[in-house]
Amino acid sequence: MYTWHKVEVAWQELEENKIVETDVGEKKIALLKKLDVVHAFAAKCPHAGAPMCEGWLDPLGRVVCPLHKYRFDPANGRNTSGEGYKLFTYLTEIRGSELYVRFMA
16 A cells, blocks of 8 residues: 655755655655656666665666666666666645655555
């Protein structure tokens, strides 16, 4: 069963185009604000477990893993550089000034 979890980081305070890691309950996730849309995804790369918050955005807005430079679409986790890995993503919802992320309880 999926449930919504409040994120303690204020979404308005997230720096545009910067990946940050945060805890939501006992889960570590990465957050990225692009054009006032907040994306949430796994804090670790699905290939070798590198911390995604040490990555960056390429000119096309894809998240780049800092270890092997694999690229992922932050909206759906699709690997755009062709290696076949998928970055796990979470649904987000902004409720007033608060950010919520949906994942299994």
